[in-house]
Amino acid sequence: MGDHERRDEQFLATLDIVREAGDPQWWLYLGRCHLCGQHWLVAQEERIYDEHLLARLAPSQTNDIRTIGHWPDIFTTYEAVLTVARQLSHPGFFMEAMADPLFCTVEDLRRERPEISGEEMARLLGVSQGHMRKLLAKTASRPVEHRLKRLLSWLGVG
Numbered sequence: 001m002g003d004h005e006r007r008d009e010q011f012l013a014t015l016d017i018v019r020e021a022g023d024p025q026w027w028l029y030l031g032r033c034h035l036c037g038q039h040w041l042v043a044q045e046e047r048i049y050d051e052h053l054l055a056r057l058a059p060s061q062t063n064d065i066r067t068i069g070h071w072p073d074i075f076t077t078y079e080a081v082l083t084v085a086r087q088l089s090h091p092g093f094f095m096e097a098m099a100d101p102l103f104c105t106v107e108d109l110r111r112e113r114p115e116i117s118g119e120e121m122a123r124l125l126g127v128s129q130g131h132m133r134k135l136l137a138k139t140a141s142r143p144v145e146h147r148l149k150r151l152l153s154w155l156g157v158g
């Protein structure tokens with residue numbers, strides 16, 4: 001969804017959260033419209049684009065989520081979410097060049113696909129190559145404590 005902020009809000013107001021995918025896919029949930037009963041796959045991208053990405057689900061897909069926990073193969077990685085958001089929307093502008101959402105996103109993208117390039121990440125985050133180089137340099141020297149905390153919460157320990 002996009003530029004019609006009020007339409008987004010109106011739509012989301014009709015949506016009940018049926019099930020959350022949970023870590024590591026903290027952005028993903030199954031929603032149901034309480035007016036018409038339609039189920040939606042929702043990716044809530046709140047770091048870079050601040051958008052809700054929606055895919056209408058067929059009854060069989062909804063059933064697979066509810067009965068065997070099998071989620072459709074869209075929005076399953078944060079890279080996929082950002083790729084779609086990038087096509088439909090505009091990245092936010094960060095007043096703070098070293099803002100935490102940027103770091104966390106770099107970490108998530110690398111966890112999912114360690115060989116992802118700085119160039120690819122810069123495009124997904126909507127930052128310049130120079131900005132990305134600074135982020136990567138700073139990522140390397142981030143406090144171990146912070147990374148450990150994230151690792152633990154990812155493992156469900158923290």
Ligand SMILES: [Zn+2]
Pocket residue numbers: 014033034035036037038
């Ligand atoms: Zn509806």
